[in-house]
Amino acid sequence: MNSINGHQEMDFFSEENNKKPQALDLKTPWLSIKPEDLTMSTGLQLMTRNMGSDQSTVDDGSSPNEEEKEGRSHELEAMQAELGKMNEENQRLRVMLNQVTNNYTTLKSHLLALMQQRDQRSGHEVVQRQFMDSGPAVVTDADELSHSSTAGGSQEIRSTSPSNNVEVASIGEEKLSPNKNNEQAQEATMRKARVSVRARSEAPMITDGCQWRKYGQKMAKGNPCPRAYYRCTMATGCPVRKQVQRCADDRSILTTTYEGTHNHPLPPAAMAMASTTSAAASMLLSGSMSSTDGLMNANFLARTILPSSSSMATISASAPFPTVTLDLTHSNPLQLQRSPATVPASLPNIFGQPVHNQSKFSGLQITQDQLHHPPSLDVSAATAAITADPNFTAALAAAISSIIGGSHPTTKATSS
C-alpha cells in the first residue's frame, strides 16, 4: 500500500513536474513589486482589444476582400508586436521574480539571525523549555560531560534516545560554532516536538504523501488497539517518524503522531502534512511563545489546515514531549481519505519545512486548478507556516493576501 503511494508520489520529482508553472512567475513576486511594475495587464488589455477588433472584422462582413486581407496582415503585425512586448514583460517579470526570491532569502536569513540572537540571549532556556513538562529532564553541565564521552564512540550522532538529543545540542554549545550549534539544537529539539493529528479514517493509515516503512508495533497501555511505528523512507537517514493508533473510545478515529523534520525534498502531496507538522513543531519550539500564544497559534494552525472546519488544536502540557494535537475529527472525514494525488486539495500547500534543493516558495506553486480557483486560503495558510511568530505571520499574511488575493492589482487593472 505504502509502496504504491510512494511510487506514485515519486513522480512529482520528475523534471517535468519540477518546472514551475508559468503562473508562478506572475503571482509569486509579492515582496517588492510596485504597482507600476505590474504591467502584465498591458498585454491582457491588448489581447482584449484584439478580441474586440477581431469581433468587429467578423461583424463587418460587407468589407471588400483586399481590405480584409490588408486588415488581417496589419492585425498579424500588431499581434506579433504585442507578442514581442509580452515576451519582454515576461523577461522583466522573471528578473523581478529572482529579485523577490533574493529578498525572501535575505529576509529569511535576517529572521534566522534574529532568532539565533534571541536564543543565545536566553541560553539554555529554550532547550530546557522543551522538557519542562517531562519531569527532571533539566540538563546539567555534569550530565552533558558524562554523556559526551559515551556519545563519542560508535554511536550515531542522530540518536533515538531523547537524552542524547539534548546531549547533541549541549555538546555543540561547547565545541561547535554558534550557528552550527543552533542548527543542531533546533534539529534535536524539532525531533522532540510532536504533532498529533486526529482524523476519522477507516484506512489503516492516513495518506499524507510520504513514503513510510513500518518498523515496529506495540500494544499500548489502556488501548486494545496496537500502536504502529513508522519511519520515513523517502530518503536514507530521514529522521521523521510517526506513530499510528486507533482511538480506544472511537475506533473510527485514527491518531497519527509525527516527530521530526524531513531532510529531503518532498512531493507536493507530502508538503501539506509535513509543512503543517513542521509549522506546529516550530510553534512549540519557538522560544518566545508563551502558553497562551501557543494555544492561539495552535488553533490558528487548525483553522489553517481546514479553514471551513471546526477543527481544534491543543497543546499538551502533560505529555512527555511537547505535543500539538490537531483534532480534525469534526471535519469531513472524506477530506483525509482521498487518494494521495488529491490530498493537497484538502490540505493547503503550505511550507515551513527546511526542504533541501527546494525553495520554501515551492509551497506557493500554483497549479492549473488553482488558476481557476484563486488560492487565497492557501496563501493565508502558507503564511501561517512560514514562522511561528505571530507578528511575522500577520505582516506576511496581509502582504500576500493583498497581492494574490481577490484584490490583485493585475486583476483590477485588467477588469477596469
Add this chain to the structure above:
DNA sequence: CGCTTTTGACCAGCGC
C-alpha cells in the same frame, strides 16, 4: 531478489 511487514527481544526511562 529486493523491499516491506511482522514480531519477539532488547534497551532506557520512570515510579515504587
Add this chain to the structure above:
DNA sequence: GCGCTGGTCAAAAGCG
C-alpha cells in the same frame, strides 16, 4: 533493585 512501559532493533517471513 525491580517491574512496567514506550520505543527501537533485527531476524524471519511475506510479497511482488
